[in-house]
Amino acid sequence: METVTDTPWLSTEQQHIWRAFLGGTTVLTDRLDRDLRTAHGLSMPEYEILVRLSEAPDRAIRMAELADAVSHSRSRVTHTIARLEREGIVQRGNCSDDGRGVSAILTDHGFSVLEEAAHTHVRGVNDYLIENADPADLEALGRIMQQVVEQLQGKRF
Amino acid sequence: METVTDTPWLSTEQQHIWRAFLGGTTVLTDRLDRDLRTAHGLSMPEYEILVRLSEAPDRAIRMAELADAVSHSRSRVTHTIARLEREGIVQRGNCSDDGRGVSAILTDHGFSVLEEAAHTHVRGVNDYLIENADPADLEALGRIMQQVVEQLQGKRF
DNA sequence: TCTATCTTGTTGAATGATCAACTACATACT
DNA sequence: AGTATGTAGTTGATCATTCAACAAGATAGA
Numbered sequence A, B: 001m002e003t004v005t006d007t008p009w010l011s012t013e014q015q016h017i018w019r020a021f022l023g024g025t026t027v028l029t030d031r032l033d034r035d036l037r038t039a040h041g042l043s044m045p046e047y048e049i050l051v052r053l054s055e056a057p058d059r060a061i062r063m064a065e066l067a068d069a070v071s072h073s074r075s076r077v078t079h080t081i082a083r084l085e086r087e088g089i090v091q092r093g094n095c096s097d098d099g100r101g102v103s104a105i106l107t108d109h110g111f112s113v114l115e116e117a118a119h120t121h122v123r124g125v126n127d128y129l130i131e132n133a134d135p136a137d138l139e140a141l142g143r144i145m146q147q148v149v150e151q152l153q154g155k156r157f
Numbered sequence C: 001t002c003t004a005t006c007t008t009g010t011t012g013a014a015t016g017a018t019c020a021a022c023t024a025c026a027t028a029c030t
Numbered sequence D: 001a002g003t004a005t006g007t008a009g010t011t012g013a014t015c016a017t018t019c020a021a022c023a024a025g026a027t028a029g030a
Helices: A012-040 A044-055 A063-070 A074-086 A108-130 A135-152 B012-040 B044-055 B063-070 B074-086 B108-130 B135-152
Strands: A060-062 A090-094 A102-106 B060-062 B090-094 B102-106
Touching: A012 A044, A012 A108, A012 B012, A012 B108, A012 B135, A044 A060, A044 A063, A044 A074, A044 A102, A044 A108, A060 A063, A063 A074, A063 A102, A074 A090, A074 A102, A102 A108, A108 B012, A108 B135, A135 B012, A135 B108, A135 B135, B012 B044, B012 B108, B044 B060, B044 B063, B044 B074, B044 B102, B044 B108, B060 B063, B063 B074, B063 B102, B074 B090, B074 B102, B102 B108
Parallel strands: none
Antiparallel strands: A060 A102, A090 A102, B060 B102, B090 B102
16 A cells, blocks of 8 residues: 555656656766867866856856856855966956955956857757757756756755 | 858757756756765765666676766776775676676675665655656657767767 | 854865776787 | 787776865844
């Protein structure tokens, strides 16, 4: 007899979907990461950060806000920004309103690195994912992942 | 004028889908990984390996084959199996037919660890992903990711 | 004001992943 | 047989991520 605490095992079909998802995300992110690295010396998480900065007013975002935007820990963002700073791609600045605050700012050099990297990345997303998928299926993908984000975003436990 | 080498920039809608995908996979895998870690001391990549082993004849798979199955590098699998071996979850064995071959074998203890972890993992997949998605959308997800796997699988360059 | 508590961001150690170099066995060719 | 090339797996160094601990400023309440 079933109780509410029983584990709801996946159907065969659901297992196939889940494995395709796992395998697909792995090979896709690996490939996009590799393309960016070899052509521009940028990892995908780094690229994501630069994209956010490039879109922000003054190309600057506070560390905590940036961490939330890309769903990384604060510590991770600190380390990543430190690396990017060493390469002259971003710089740090203080916040006027909050004495604790630190902003990451995209430099001009960083912006041009990003502009070049964007070609590689967008071409990859297009070729590996979008090009081979039915547009209706892509919309379904968007709906599902949007739902996942809204459900889990920010919830650590 | 456009040429064949121009970068095909994404439409606004495609950008939304892509960002939802990135954010969704990040929070989903983070959450599933955290659940497994806190409850069973296993990472998700480790869990994936144990699942493959549990389904194989004699609960054993050769290192290279295992690496391919989970899309990890050989080196990574070597290190991961070394860790799992230290914990008594897998053990190594030689291949009868190939002098170079090494098999990873799931131990009885490893199997029972996996059995328990499976409850946590499957519940997570169900609650975070499957439960909140339209079944037709899930099928679309499966189609897309299957396509991605087939296109990129094994291609390093 | 004084205190307690929360938030921000950083630090350094420990863990895990990547990369290049290497050993050993297998396969193919002469 | 002998040689060359390919494949399996490991190793250790380097790099990135996580985690716990911390310092400093913000906020709220007595």
